[in-house]
Every structure is written in C-alpha cells, then in structure tokens.
Amino acid sequence: MPELPEVETIRRQLAPLVEGRVVARLEISDPRWCLPLAPEAIVDAVQGRRVARLARRGKYLVWELEDDAFLLMHLRMTGTLLYDPPPGTPYERVRWELDDGHELRFCDPRRFGTGELALGTPARDAFFAARLGLEPLDGELTGEALARMARGRRAPVKAFLLDQRRIAGVGNIYADEALFRARIHPLRPAGRLTRTQWDVLAVAVRDTLTAGLVAGGATIDDFRHADGVRGSFQDEFLVHLRRGEPCPRCGTAVVKFVAAGRGTYACERCQPRPRARRVRRPSS
Ligand SMILES: [Zn+2]
Numbered sequence: 001m002p003e004l005p006e007v008e009t010i011r012r013q014l015a016p017l018v019e020g021r022v023v024a025r026l027e028i029s030d031p032r033w034c035l036p037l038a039p040e041a042i043v044d045a046v047q048g049r050r051v052a053r054l055a056r057r058g059k060y061l062v063w064e065l066e067d068d069a070f071l072l073m074h075l076r077m078t079g080t081l082l083y084d085p086p087p088g089t090p091y092e093r094v095r096w097e098l099d100d101g102h103e104l105r106f107c108d109p110r111r112f113g114t115g116e117l118a119l120g121t122p123a124r125d126a127f128f129a130a131r132l133g134l135e136p137l138d139g140e141l142t143g144e145a146l147a148r149m150a151r152g153r154r155a156p157v158k159a160f161l162l163d164q165r166r167i168a169g170v171g172n173i174y175a176d177e178a179l180f181r182a183r184i185h186p187l188r189p190a191g192r193l194t195r196t197q198w199d200v201l202a203v204a205v206r207d208t209l210t211a212g213l214v215a216g217g218a219t220i221d222d223f224r225h226a227d228g229v230r231g232s233f234q235d236e237f238l239v240h241l242r243r244g245e246p247c248p249r250c251g252t253a254v255v256k257f258v259a260a261g262r263g264t265y266a267c268e269r270c271q272p273r274p275r276a277r278r279v280r281r282p283s284s
Contacts, residue, residue: 001059001077002079002217002223003169003170003171003172003173003212004056004058004136004137004169004213005209005212005213005217005231006218007056009225009231010081010225013225013226013227014081014104014226018051018054018098019052019054020051021051021099021102022050023046023050023051023096023099024047024097024098024099025047025096026042026095026096026097027094028093029093033108033114033115037117041117042071045069045071046069049065049066049067049069051064052064052065057128057168058164059074059075059164059168059169059171060074060132061074061075062124068120070117070118072116073106073115073116074114074116076113077110078108078109078110078112078221079106079107079112080224081104081105081106082105082226082228083104083226084104085105085107085228090107090109091111092105092106092107093106093107094106109222132165133149133164134166134167134168135168136205137209142202143195143196143201144195146167147193149166150191150193150198151191153189153190154189155190156260157186157187157190157193158259158260159259159260161178167205170205173218173220173233173237173240174205174208174212176240176264176265177208177238177239177240178201178208179204180239180267180270180271181204181208181238182201182203183271185266185273186260186264187257187274211233212231215231215232215233216232216233217231218234219232220241239267240265242265247270249270250267250269252269254266254267
C-alpha cells in the first residue's frame with residue numbers, strides 16, 4: 001500500500017503540473033470510488049474549478065480547489081494516479097482533463113481507493129482531525145509526544161505506529177524499517193518503551209520516511225510514479241521482506257512473524273523479543 005513517501009512522491013511530481021490549472025472535465029467511471037456520494041456531487045464540486053494547491057496529509061492526497069473545495073483521495077492498496085498514461089492503460093476509475101489538454105487517470109486494479117469531498121476549510125479540518133494524528137515530517141513527531149500518547153498502552157509498538165490516529169502516514173514497510181533502526185522489537189508493548197527508546201524511535205521513523213522519499217517510494221507490486229516509473233526503496237529495505245537473509249547489522253537471519261495482524265520482519269538479536277511475564281517457579 002502506498003504510505004507517506006509514496007503519496008508524497010506523487011504529490012511532488014504532480015503539483016507543478018496541476019497547480020494553477022482548471023479541471024475542465026472530471027469523469028468518474030466507477031461510482032464505488034466516491035461512495036456514499038454520487039459521482040455527480042463530486043463532479044459538480046470539482047469540474048470547472050482551478051487547482052490552488054496539491055497537498056498531502058498522512059496518506060491522503062488533497063486537491064485544494066478554488067472556493068475552498070477539497071477533493072480528498074486515498075490510493076489504498078493498488079491505486080496509482082498517472083499523468084498522460086498511454087491509451088488503454090487498464091483499471092481506470094477516474095479521469096481528469098485539465099484546461100491545458102493534459103489528463104490524469106486514477107487506475108486501481110483492486111478498487112479500494114476512495115475519493116471524498118470536503119466543502120470549506122472547517123469541513124476539511126474536521127475530516128482529518130477525526131482520522132489522523134501527528135504529521136511525521138512536520139516537526140511534530142518527537143519522543144516526548146510519542147511517549148505521552150503511548151502511556152499505559154499495552155498494544156504492541158508496531159500496532160501503535162500503524163494507528164493513523166496517532167501518527168499519520170506510516171504503514172507496514174516503514175514501521176518494520178523504523179523499528180529495526182531503533183532496535184526495538186515490534187511486539188514490545190508500546191507503554192513499556194523507555195523515554196530514550198521513544199526518542200530513538202521518533203528519529204528512526206523520520207529517517208526511514210525521508211530515505212523512502214529520497215528513493216521515490218517503494219514499489220512492491222502496483223505503486224508507480226505519476227509517469228509510470230517505479231520507486232526504488234524496496235532495494236534498500238533492511239529487514240522488510242528479507243526473511244532468512246542476514247541482518248545488515250549483525251548477520252543473524254531476519255525472521256518473519258505476525259504483529260498487529262501484519263506480516264512483520266525483524267532481527268531478534270538486534271531487536272530482542274520482550275520477555276514473557278515472569279512466572280514464579282517452584283523452588284526445588
Ligand atoms: Zn541484527
């Protein structure tokens with residue numbers, strides 16, 4: 001699934017191409033994309049309006065249109081937003097025609113991607129306030145903030161990192177990579193991390209996302225840049241998808257297990273498993 005670096009990569013590519021342009025025509029060929037709204041409601045709000053800014057919040061791509069209309073797109077599992085793709089590109093769900101003759105198409109084989117509408121800045125802010133927490137690359141992600149949010153939480157730290165209402169934009173890839181960098185086991189209960197570990201983890205999350213961004217995101221299967229090119233961060237994974245391969249730090253084989261319901265990769269020498277609660281043994 002596209003995570004923060006993948007969505008931000010697309011945003012950076014498309015922003016100079018769409019900002020200032022008018023959406024001359026919007027065609028929604030798959031009405032499921034904007035449920036529960038009817039396609040006409042989105043078309044009415046978007047068509048004929050100028051794009052003031054293409055922004056991002058967490059994993060959402062945000063079309064800021066004139067008159068404070070906001071189209072909020074989530075790419076989900078397999079969505080890609082392509083600029084002038086070759087004719088016949090499959091799985092098209094939505095098409096934008098810009099006033100300069102260029103077009104964008106949202107292609108999404110598994111059809112989980114969504115388009116939602118917010119009319120007015122308060123509506124946009126309320127939408128995100130209900131769904132998203134800290135924006136990790138905006139200086140809000142500190143060890144102190146994480147430690148405060150995690151106090152008393154017994155859920156594994158990996159589940160904590162994946163919860164978009166706490167940190168926006170981190171998904172399975174970047175959680176595994178950040179925990180490895182911070183030498184923290186994904187199953188460690190979030191509330192049991194030390195303040196020092198949170199400081200290290202905050203830096204690791206930011207560094208991992210930044211490295212992903214520099215590599216143009218990760219392409220494991222479907223993610224493509226707006227021009228169809230693949231990201232390359234998958235070539236730099238330290239542990240994610242590297243089961244059985246040597247840990248780049250100590251050489252121990254990387255293991256895979258389930259944490260937070262997701263396939264999770266770690267080096268259990270560098271990231272020691274949390275000890276089970278001590279059981280009193282009978283003295284013999
Ligand atoms: Zn190791």
